[in-house]
Amino acid sequence: MSLPPFSFAEIEERFDDMFVEVDESVIQHLTQFDIQTQDALLVIVEKAASTSSGLAYQLANRLQRAIELMELETIDMWLDQAIDVFDSKGLYGAIEVLNELESVASHAKQKLTGIPFEDICNMLEHFVVGLNGRRLKIETDKKIYTDTETIFLPGILNRFAEKDDNFQLYKCMVVFLWAQNWFGTWRCNLNEVLSQYENPEHVQAWFHVLEVIRLDLKIKQELPGIHRQMQRLCELAGHTRVCDISANGIEKAITENSSADDCLQLLAQVVHLEPPTLNYYTGCLCADQVELRREIRLAREKDLFRQAIAHVLEEKKDRAASELSEEERREISAQQIPDPDMPEGFKYRLELEGESIDPPDGVESLMSSIIQDLGEIPDDYLVAAGDGNYKVIADQEKTEDTNVWAGTYHEEGAFLHREWDHRRQRYKKNWCALREVPLTSGSTDFVEQTVKKYSGLIKNLRRTFEILRGEDKMLKKQPYGDDIDIDALVEAWGDMASGLEMSENIFTKMHKEERNIAVIFMVDMSGSTKGWINDAERESLVLLCEALETLGDRYAIYGFTGNTRKRCEIYPVKTFEDKYDDKTRGRIANISPQDYTRLGVFIRHFNQVFETVEAKTRILITLSDGKPEDYDGYRGEYGIEDTRVALLESRQQGIHPFCITIDREGRDYLRTMYGAASYIVIDDVKQLPLKVVDIYRNITS
Known part of the structure; x- marks a missing residue:
């Protein structure tokens, strides 16, 4: 029997x-x-009220019209x-x-x-990461275009009856706009070229x-599979190809080896004609947005590249940048070497x-970005920054780092x-802004003292781990092997007694199993780790590395x-590519x-880092001293959940x-976050270095 509806009073x-x-x-x-x-x-209105009573009021007074137009799920x-x-x-x-009720x-x-x-x-986003070149963000806009740092796509696509076709259309848009960046559409200053014509929009x-x-x-x-999808979608939309053109044989003048400059040269042959209609996924050109982004990026990357060269010369010459002569600052050259993966067929090597x-670190990708914009490494980029310029750039970067995400969601590098x-x-979408902040390499005295302090333990650990690396694992229920598997034999005998066929898998054999493990250690650098805790964390890392x-x-x-959602920072101590050397x-x-x-x-973020790591077993280990907590209300049940x-x-x-935590109250919340068997509480911080390696051995065995 169903319950009666709520009354007016209820x-x-x-x-x-x-x-x-x-x-x-x-x-x-x-x-x-x-x-x-x-x-x-009413539950929907209550959800609004949990955010803001004002928002709930605005929603409630639009409910009547909303109910007429939309299903509950849409509301x-x-x-x-x-x-x-x-x-x-x-x-x-x-x-x-x-x-925007009607529009929704x-x-x-x-x-x-x-x-x-x-x-x-x-x-x-994962798809575009797999494409060559500068990393591109993806966002929505009413227009389909790129500003050379972001690809802008429609908020919804319904041009085809099938959802998968609309998804493929999104992919085709991404590839075409990526191609503008990778194959040099924007190497010229298009606005400057267009200004020479009476009708720049037509040109x-x-x-x-x-x-x-x-x-x-x-x-x-380059991408024949995607190209076939493009052709299929063209046919589905009633087109035979990406555009219909037969102007003075112009199409034959463009080949796979043509450049954007070649296309500019061909303009004079066609500008007196009406341009054909292009397929939807090719988007549009937004030269103003590109010029703005490109100008800022070129200036910044030139400074960063010259700064990197100065750093290299300082190391090679063992002198400060201010002590280098003008001739010495020009000693680094960039030589072309063949690379079929690059659009030009070559890349640059520093000599x-x-x-x-x-x-x-980071200069390879910087060089790639410069080449993507200019097609080369210009000579004036190869002059090492002098001491004054070097310091200005460093100070500028430091200021940017201390000011991350002030007032914008599109700051570079986050x-x-x-x-x-x-x-x-x-979920709150795009809620937290995270930056990777370089951690400078200091003196190795602390590490050397730790190795000396725990020298006996390190010897034992190395011996134990050498055995672990060479351990043979017993495989049971094998068709052949070194010995009889008694349990499997009893089971097979029982099967035969009940009329079933006796299994041949009744042997055991020893097998040397190759370890295929990748681990990320997340180390808590919050203010509460000051003193003994910080020392214990660092000592633990030294023992782990050894x-x-x-x-x-x-x-x-x-x-x-971190400090609020807009300033979350990670400090790479050792990446998967880094060696355990003096820098680390x-x-x-x-x-x-x-x-x-x-x-x-x-x-x-580290979940995303793991996406690029191929390993049979991937482990994320957190070293922390307390529960999740931040300055802007990220605490208690909110942070734990x-x-x-x-x-x-x-x-x-x-x-x-x-x-692995040293918070004695950790059991109260760690079971909720990690589950019963995925955490350990160490009561005495001084015991952390002694136990952490043993814990690692247990969870990876």
Whole structure:
């Protein structure tokens, strides 16, 4: 027997409990529905009230119209969009979303056959990471274009009846806009070229057509599978190819080896004609946005490159940059070497006095970005920065680091991560801004003292880990082997006695199993680790490194700290590519207490780091002294629940998380976050270095 609907008074009481005043007509309208619908609608308003009573008021007074136009699920989605905007722009921004009621309802109908960007944005981001060149972000816009740092795509696609076709259309857009960046569409200053013509918009339309023909040939050559999808979608849309053109045989003048400059030269032959219509996925050209981004990037990367060269020369010459002569600052050269993966067929190698030199960390990608913009490393880039310029750049970078994400969500060099809000039971999208901050390498005295202090233990650890590396594992139920597997034999005999065929798998054999393990150690650098705790963490890392170098497991070490969601920072102590050398030892010695522990964002970031690591077993180990806590309300149940969900995401990706803590109250919350068998509490901080390696051995055996 179903329950009767809520009465007017009962609905009014629910609104009073939320501290939300609504018009009586809204309450009267809600009395017309069954109790399940009433409750579902009131729960939606309660979710809004948990964010802001003002937002709940605005939503409640639009409910009547919303119910007429949308299903419950769509109303909930509409509120989620408003909450997302509220988080970044406040109540007025959220009200603007609520005012788009008609548009949201229409959008929901489109979703029946279309595919929203938000549903596939993660897949597209992973897809674009696999493409060559500068890392590109992906965001939504009404136009389809790139500014050379971000690809902008529609919020929803429903041009085809099948969702998969719309998804493939998104991929084709990504590839075409990536191709503009990778194959040099923007190496010229297009605005400067267009200014020479009376009708720049018409000329730009023709340049786009010529570039589309050229890039189509490039994509066909480099990514034939994607190109076949493009051809299929063209046919599905009623086109025979990417564009229809037969102007003075111009199409034949463009080949796989043509450049953007070649297309500029061809403009004079076609600008008197009307440009053909292009296929939808080719997007448009936004030269103003590109010029702005490119100008800033070129200046910054030139300074950074000259600074890196100065650093190399300082190391080679064993002198400060200020002491180098003008001639010495020009001694590094860039030589072309063949590379079929590059659009030009070559890349650059740095040389000093005729010998190849290894560029510092990050300089390879910096060189790649410069070449992507200019097609070469210009001579004036190869002049090492003088002492004054070197210091200015360093000071500028330091200022940027201490000011990260001030007032913008698109600062260069940061990662955006979502965060779980248990009160709303949903993610806050792009909520946390994380930066990777270089950790300078200091003196190795601390490491040397630690090795001396624990010399006996280190010898035992190396001996133990050598045995572990060479251990044979007994395999049971084998078809042949060294000995009889008694358990398997008894089981097989029982099967035969019951009329079943006797299994041949009744042997055991010893097998040397190769370890294929990758581990990331997350080291808490919050302010509470000051003193003994920081010393114990660093000593533990030294012992781990000494032991793991013997064992051969791949490992990385990162420090983490933060101060509010806009300033989350990781400090690479040792990446998977780094060796355990004096630089790494110096970085371990330089680990120092900083701010707070917003744990969820760091776990999510290292989940992404693991995506690029191929290993049979991937383990994420946290060294911490307390529960997740940050300055802006990230504490208590909120922080614990966000961390718990981030760890669930780890497990869904096949990553095994484990926590080692010295917080004696840790058992109260670690079981919730990590589960019963995935953490350990060490009561005495002085015991941490003695136990941490043994713990590692146990969880990886």
